[in-house]
Amino acid sequence: MKVYFSTDTIPAFQKAVVTIGTFDGVHTGHKSILAQLKQEAARIGGETVIITFHPHPRKVIVSGQPGIQLINTIDEKIELLHKNGIDHLVVVPFTDEFASQSPEAYIEQFLVEKFHPHTVIIGYDHRFGKNRQGDYKLLEDYSARLGFNLMEIPAHVINDNTVSSTRIREAVLMGNTDAANTLLGYDFFFEGTVVDGNKLGRTLGYPTANLRIENEEKLIPGNGIYAVEVEVRNKKNEISTRLKGMMSIGIRPTIGGTDRVIEVNIFDFNADIYGTTLRVYVKKYLRPEVKFNGLEALVEQLAKDKEDTLKVLGE
């Protein structure tokens, strides 16, 4: 899959079969859109093209939700779409200027002039142009006039996808990992940089890599204790195999903490990994965070969490 970050750098596509969307999560529901795209491209001997926007349109449009958390960062989305066998991904910078063009300019100067689509595959609810005034009907009028095919994504697919994205976000936040991972079709993951903590973990026998999340838009699971798998990504961008571990997200009431921290104890592992990036695959929610009566009780529980994690992940 070739990725372009500007419409200025895209080549002349051969019979482009284009879809437009945010694809947050690249979840199982999105796959049916991608299947439709690939099927149509194969039928006419064309290339598959996805147009997506970054930052997320809801971040840019003032009346939107500036605090919205996304299932995927743009890099993750690229990685996931890559695995789905798409030919071209165009990440269009979603600026105020882009958002304020008229629906007619969007079709003529953006969609048609830049992409020369053979076919556009879109949902009935797709909106575009200033104040989201452009709709399917307008695209239909233009398609006849400007000579591209328009295909509708079945309404039930569009509706199911909206429901899925919302349910995935809720499930991740509620610690409902089974539901989230089933809807996603892969294990929910996030990345963080290993930073200094209180240096208490090692004295308890459970050193924990404390994670700082660099992307503030990224959705992070709700507080609780989880079975996880992690990849250590060093500064040379070498990636370890998936290691087993257990994660705590919370304020650590036992030691009188107040700030929310994300920390991972990796099993059968002993290395200084400060400054590296960990990718954490969230496998299973184990229990809520508890205020223990002292460190001894906490350590006892940590031993039990480790047992439970190994049961979940398979020893």
Ligand SMILES: Cc1cc2nc3c(=O)[nH]c(=O)nc-3n(C[C@H](O)[C@H](O)[C@H](O)COP(=O)(O)O)c2cc1C
């Ligand atoms: C798997 C796991 C479960 C934990 N559960 C709790 C908990 O229920 N309550 C709590 O107060 N702290 C909990 N902690 C956090 C510990 O208090 C923390 O690891 C310890 O304070 C070490 O912190 P440090 O890495 O900053 O040195 C847990 C940590 C891990 C790794």
Ligand SMILES: Nc1ncnc2c1ncn2[C@@H]1O[C@H](COP(=O)(O)OP(=O)(O)O)[C@@H](O)[C@H]1O
């Ligand atoms: N098995 C392990 N799991 C997690 N971190 C480990 C492990 N072994 C060594 N480390 C290192 O030790 C650090 C965690 O030790 P800890 O005493 O909890 O310190 P801190 O409070 O700074 O996190 C990690 O950041 C990592 O560099």
